[in-house]
Amino acid sequence: MELYFKQRLLSFFDSFDIYDEDDNVVYTVEGQPAWLHKLHVLNAAGEHIATVRQELSLLASFELLVGEQSIGCVEQNFSLLRSSFTLDCYDWDIEGDVFGLDYSITASDGRSVAAFSKELFHWTDTYHLSVPREEDVLPALLIVLAIDAARCSRGG
Numbered sequence: 001m002e003l004y005f006k007q008r009l010l011s012f013f014d015s016f017d018i019y020d021e022d023d024n025v026v027y028t029v030e031g032q033p034a035w036l037h038k039l040h041v042l043n044a045a046g047e048h049i050a051t052v053r054q055e056l057s058l059l060a061s062f063e064l065l066v067g068e069q070s071i072g073c074v075e076q077n078f079s080l081l082r083s084s085f086t087l088d089c090y091d092w093d094i095e096g097d098v099f100g101l102d103y104s105i106t107a108s109d110g111r112s113v114a115a116f117s118k119e120l121f122h123w124t125d126t127y128h129l130s131v132p133r134e135e136d137v138l139p140a141l142l143i144v145l146a147i148d149a150a151r152c153s154r155g156g
Helices: 134-153
Strands: 002-007 015-019 025-031 038-043 048-055 061-066 069-076 085-087 092-096 102-107 112-119 126-130
Touching (some): 002 134, 085 134, 102 134
Antiparallel strands (some): 002 126, 038 048, 092 102
């Protein structure tokens, strides 16, 4: 499945519309006014299905929740040379390029879970997410949102 994230231009908080390859809105993301990031993911019917919630820590750390159940965390690592994150969900690993624009998520068995990239030359944050298996779409989407929020927190 191919998804395209487009941050809303006139929004005070992180909010995105997420489109499929046919340009249908399949998810929306609403940021909540708070000191720490808290993003609510809604399905196409407007029902809340997931949350990305920043935890108080030295480096950016985000809990991923589907419904009210935690599925894991995304934590930013200290690194001078690359944008580095640790995943604590599904036994997945994430690798980012030196510029923090392209990422790949792989399972411990080597299977590709997802790939996403930040597109340049747009007025707002825009991402492309490619996920081969339907059951991996929502967790992958939450990971992209957490990484975007971490980049936003450090001014990137």
